[in-house]
Amino acid sequence: MGPTDRRSDEDLVAICNVGDAHEAARAFATLYRRHRDFVLRVARRFTRDRELALDALQETFTYLLRKFPPVGEGLTLTARLPTLLYPVAKSSTIDAMRKARRYVGVDDEVLAELPAEPAAEAEPIDAALAALSPERREVLTLRFVDDLSLAEIAVALDVPLGTVKSRLHLGLKELRDDSRIKGLLGP
């Protein structure tokens, strides 16, 4: 099946769990093609390095692959797949950055919060977003760019729903107050 495969992620995951080798490989390929760009976008939010982002992509799907038998016990989706992939993509990117020794001596917690630097020619919206705290920027991005619900964001970030709401509210307020994007916000 190609990119037009209409089977749900749940169906494809079920085939990866119990299908024969050929079926499972095809189902996994469909999942990969469907979510590859999302994982790459997540990686690029933390690093501008193309090769590191590709390493993170490979690591993320290797992690997913090993959830299925014969090594894994099988995967049960309790939320949409991007919700599961997000934290894996994020930590894979940070691991790749650490391995590449680009941030030698930087504390892991600080590293985890590092955003990719905005490009020099960044749009005002990028600059405004980059000015937010990493936690607020992350929630805003998941909500408005990735279209995750608040509950899904809470799962993806492994934080309470109330924390997500608070970060979203404060992030939006900060954006609305940013003079660089006043024109985009309307009267």
Added chain:
Amino acid sequence: MDDRDQELETLPPALVSRLKASDRAQPIVDPRTDRAVLDAARAYFEQRPAAVALRRRRFAMPLGAAAAVLLAVLVVRSFGPEPAVLARDDVDGSGRVDILDAFALARAARDDASGATAARIEELGYRVVALDTPRTRSLP
């Protein structure tokens, strides 16, 4: 602010569009990575039939034996007459149940020596017909 309000809290569509466009501005196409991931998936899943076959071999003998015993019990219980019934029907003591036993029973009824009735003779006659196969005819 309840959950619904929070979900509805949003940005102007133009701003959302710009955010999305910016996030997707630098697509990465890398066939080598695609190939590496998909090849790894194929190799990974190819381990699966071997594992399944191993499990099948491990359980094949005991499962086969259990199935054979169960089948034998079912066959005997379904089709095999009770030994006590066969012994009672062997009226002439030949070790077989056949039409001669029905005749012997008829003779006993005629002599009024066994209390045999016409119904009993008829019943035995039907049973002899039903038993008329090599497997069930002989007594154990």
